[in-house]
Amino acid sequence: MKTLRPLSFLTETSSAIALIILNRRLDLSLITKLWGKSVLTAAADGASNELEKCFADQKDKFVPDLITGDFDSALPETIAYYQNKKVEIIATPDQDETDFTKCLRIVCQRLKSNQVSHIVALGGFGGRIDHSLANISTLYTAKTLSDVPLMLLSRSSVACLLDKGEHTLLCDTGLEGDWCGLIPVGQPADHVTTTGLKYNLTDQRMCFGELISTSNSLADTKVTVSTDQPLLWTMGYKTS
Structure with missing residues (x-):
């Protein structure tokens, strides 16, 4: 019998997470709350643009650990800004998987055993239905990568x-x-x-x-x- 508290990552102060930011418009209060719980924060491709835009004049305080993707969405000036901040930029040009799946693979490789209670993908729903379905497909891939539950989160x-x-x-x-x-x-x-x-x-x-x-x-x-x-x-x- 497996036990899960699906919303505990939003309430438990002791609950550490890994945060993956997807390319959707971000809610400032929600991402700020999640950021404070995250021990590893990654942005998938065009999410880096949304991240910079969301935090605006506070963006220097919210710098992700890594940005991954084929970079068909991330603006060159955004990547340059985060490179300046010593963010690890990882190109993942493989077109057989989504930027989310490729980012998840890297995040799972970086996590240590029992380091986090959840992996949270912010921006999992909304917008294009094909993107939402692809994100659900990544939940299936996640089973082969980690025992840590992967949560798709929207507003x-x-x-x-x-x-x-x-x-x-x-x-x-x-x-x-x-x-x-x-x-x-x-x-x-x-x-x-x-x-x-x-x-x-x-x-x-x-x-x-x-x-x-x-x-x-x-x-x-x-x-x-x-x-x-x-x-x-x-x-x-x-x-x-």
């Missing part, structure tokens, strides 16, 4: 991948929103059982074109999920 939602097996989700931080969902992405899940949700499943099949559990909600602070295939867990959280 009001978070998602992670539950591998096949038994899971306990502790939803007791006080930040939990009023919706959640379990989604079979990639292949059907033939045997899914849950407790702690408003609409529970009992040894049911989940598949696109058939049953998926969106627009669900929490009925308890402890949710259990048993599944024979990976499932995307997604939930809302309160921003204030």
